[in-house]
Amino acid sequence: MRRLGGVPVFCFMPGQDQRGVSSVVIFQSFILNVESHAGSIETELLCNISVMPSNAVVDIIDLSTHVMNLPQVSGRQVERFAHLGIATVTDLLKHLPIRYEQEHGESSIGDLVMGVVGSVRGMITAARAAPAGRGGRQAKIEVTLEDSSGQMKLVWFNAGYLRGRLHPGMQVRVQGKVTTYKNRQQMVNPRWEIIEEDDQVVPNRDYLRPVYPATENLPSWAIEKIIGEVLEYVGGQILDPLSKATLKHHAMPKLADAFYAVHRPACEDDALGARRRLAYNELLLLQIGIALKRYDCRHRLTAHCLHFSEAVDQQIHEIFPFPLTGSQQRVIGEIRVDLQRNWPMSRLLQGDVGSGKTVVALYALLMACCDRKQGVLMAPTEILAEQHYLSISKMLEHSTIRVGLLTAAASEVNRKALLRQLGAGKIDILVGTQALLSEDVVFENLAVVVVDEQHRFGVLQRAAFQRPAVAQGVVYCPHYLVMTATPIPRSLSLTLFADLDISTIDKLPPGRGPIVTRVVGSDKSRSVYQYMLDRLGRGDQAYVVVPTIEDGISGPSSRLKNLRQHTKMLQEIFVGFNVASIHGQLKRETREAIMSRFRAGMIAVLVATTVIEVGIDVPNARMMVVEHAERFGLAQLHQLRGRIGRSGDGRKSLCVFIADPSTEPAKERMKAIGATHDGFKVAQYDLEIRGIGDFFGTRQHGLPALRVAQIPRDMNLLQLARRDAQAIVKADPALANDDHQVLRQLLVQQFGVDIGLVQAG
Numbered sequence: 001m002r003r004l005g006g007v008p009v010f011c012f013m014p015g016q017d018q019r020g021v022s023s024v025v026i027f028q029s030f031i032l033n034v035e036s037h038a039g040s041i042e043t044e045l046l047c048n049i050s051v052m053p054s055n056a057v058v059d060i061i062d063l064s065t066h067v068m069n070l071p072q073v074s075g076r077q078v079e080r081f082a083h084l085g086i087a088t089v090t091d092l093l094k095h096l097p098i099r100y101e102q103e104h105g106e107s108s109i110g111d112l113v114m115g116v117v118g119s120v121r122g123m124i125t126a127a128r129a130a131p132a133g134r135g136g137r138q139a140k141i142e143v144t145l146e147d148s149s150g151q152m153k154l155v156w157f158n159a160g161y162l163r164g165r166l167h168p169g170m171q172v173r174v175q176g177k178v179t180t181y182k183n184r185q186q187m188v189n190p191r192w193e194i195i196e197e198d199d200q201v202v203p204n205r206d207y208l209r210p211v212y213p214a215t216e217n218l219p220s221w222a223i224e225k226i227i228g229e230v231l232e233y234v235g236g237q238i239l240d241p242l243s244k245a246t247l248k249h250h251a252m253p254k255l256a257d258a259f260y261a262v263h264r265p266a267c268e269d270d271a272l273g274a275r276r277r278l279a280y281n282e283l284l285l286l287q288i289g290i291a292l293k294r295y296d297c298r299h300r301l302t303a304h305c306l307h308f309s310e311a312v313d314q315q316i317h318e319i320f321p322f323p324l325t326g327s328q329q330r331v332i333g334e335i336r337v338d339l340q341r342n343w344p345m346s347r348l349l350q351g352d353v354g355s356g357k358t359v360v361a362l363y364a365l366l367m368a369c370c371d372r373k374q375g376v377l378m379a380p381t382e383i384l385a386e387q388h389y390l391s392i393s394k395m396l397e398h399s400t401i402r403v404g405l406l407t408a409a410a411s412e413v414n415r416k417a418l419l420r421q422l423g424a425g426k427i428d429i430l431v432g433t434q435a436l437l438s439e440d441v442v443f444e445n446l447a448v449v450v451v452d453e454q455h456r457f458g459v460l461q462r463a464a465f466q467r468p469a470v471a472q473g474v475v476y477c478p479h480y481l482v483m484t485a486t487p488i489p490r491s492l493s494l495t496l497f498a499d500l501d502i503s504t505i506d507k508l509p510p511g512r513g514p515i516v517t518r519v520v521g522s523d524k525s526r527s528v529y530q531y532m533l534d535r536l537g538r539g540d541q542a543y544v545v546v547p548t549i550e551d552g553i554s555g556p557s558s559r560l561k562n563l564r565q566h567t568k569m570l571q572e573i574f575v576g577f578n579v580a581s582i583h584g585q586l587k588r589e590t591r592e593a594i595m596s597r598f599r600a601g602m603i604a605v606l607v608a609t610t611v612i613e614v615g616i617d618v619p620n621a622r623m624m625v626v627e628h629a630e631r632f633g634l635a636q637l638h639q640l641r642g643r644i645g646r647s648g649d650g651r652k653s654l655c656v657f658i659a660d661p662s663t664e665p666a667k668e669r670m671k672a673i674g675a676t677h678d679g680f681k682v683a684q685y686d687l688e689i690r691g692i693g694d695f696f697g698t699r700q701h702g703l704p705a706l707r708v709a710q711i712p713r714d715m716n717l718l719q720l721a722r723r724d725a726q727a728i729v730k731a732d733p734a735l736a737n738d739d740h741q742v743l744r745q746l747l748v749q750q751f752g753v754d755i756g757l758v759q760a761g
Ligand code: ADP
Pocket: 322, 323, 324, 325, 328, 351, 352, 353, 354, 355, 356, 357, 358, 359, 485, 509, 510, 615, 617, 646
């Protein structure tokens, strides 16, 4: 069981015994203190659903039955279904056709219609196997079929298995799409069967045949057959969470009818309406999950309501070495309102690389300090944590606020001392890496949590942090601010991040030097470094990024530039300049020393792996070269580029991506990164090139598994579902009304553990 301390999370776990039978449905809720939250949704649901007996042998087929227990499904097919992401009957029913093919009833060969799936019966008058590849596997079988109205050709490719099975004189019925080849009608890879003596002519009925996403070994027609049979069996068990009135209002069919219609539509419109209903249903459940979480946050969780006054505001501003931009002021205003409430803030702060998110975060942390509470800032890498620690310490040099740093690199002795101070309230702001998530990191009075570059953490960790503090018998949850330089497209912010409020910094601080980006082939690298030498001579500093430290994995023959060799090579070219290298595997002290020497200008060229990707801030570094840029992701390249152009004196910086892209996506990435410097545009390209699933890494980030609905295509439905969900949760947050019982049950059944991830937000 995951412990998510503090945050009420509900988690649905379809259990399975050795046979994979879903006979157990465990409903677990992670509320910190069940007693003190008596009467909450979770407790009620816990009572309601609880654990269903696992010894009850499942002999009826229901919506949660595993496909392996369906008599229609063979052992081999189970695996193939798994490939399609199908485990249970519910998954099966949600496996929707990608399209439909109009199929005509049986006709004569002369009446076949081009381009339509037709069906004819006739006699085979000729059959031959065209020469096959080795092993006979690629054999092509050609057959001539005749009836009284004419003749046509039938062709099967890769059909070695048909060799010798089709002979002249056989009566067969075939079905397939009618095409022409060399002016003759033909069907390619038609379905066929031998006609028995007593076989009746199939009535001439047209049929809209569903075409399912299939695999080579599990063809669409097999899926169609199984779904058709299963639907007959379980159709009556499908419960509808929507009232008649709602159905009428939205002009939607009943849920069970929608399942029938989507798999066996009478017409295309029928199928469209059904799909709309199913997508809405899915989105509604998701949105209700999110709305419940939000409701929960507001009504059941308590946070420190932080004191604020003009004096506090002025005090904080005096700490910053520069006046804040309008954008920064605005988002600080939004955060300030949240922090003065007695329920926890959940806010996402998005802003392009270099937009100045750190001071905004610091403002929130300082509001905690001014109210004698603690704040914590978590960064994804040690280098970034160190950098935050240094810059924050520097700004707070003349204040009484005490800042601590905790990373995995801390020695046991230092770590113990630090934790003691932390527990005693002698550290006001703690900066660190994921090492902060360890059980023994206990604050005296934690009020504000800031997580930098969220996209590098899983969603789960987002929740794991919220270990609440107890004061005078009240459980306090911290306010929570997540920062990202990867802007979230609106379609995603309504689903994946819908439980977070969003603030956006949309303008960079003034005086940023423009960055010129060039994408060149590796044949140009010599002149690129020649030019770098030029700029070094003028006092600039530079980064050179390579993909690996050593050439371990790719072997000696690989041409991949690595840190060690490349550093050596550059040291030879840049005579008289100090060339050093840095990577994630170095000891912290070593890294810190290198970074501070680079910052001080004692190192001219820093050869690095992507450890410098985020947060590093050295104003005089005005040139960057990224070797093998085609190997990096778009967001990563944009982050890397954000390390330069930080001088504030308006002078141009240069970023050169050296790349020899060979695949289409890689070429597109190179084109995109050269075309824009706008992080929001980069994110949009990224989404387009990679698709939603890869944008954040589906699993890691708990992207809800939408089976029917498609974002952004179903944005309108999403908005509708969102409004409805909010209204439902507002009116009946415990889902206690009789009207909502089915809804509640479906929430448990359908989401499985995934809702737990969404909830973890
Ligand atoms: P990011 O949003 O990428 O985390 P940072 O917070 O690291 O950006 O800020 C980038 C740089 O801009 C830092 O050197 C920071 O000191 C500087 N900066 C931030 N805000 C301002 C401002 N209002 N005026 C001038 N410089 C600023």
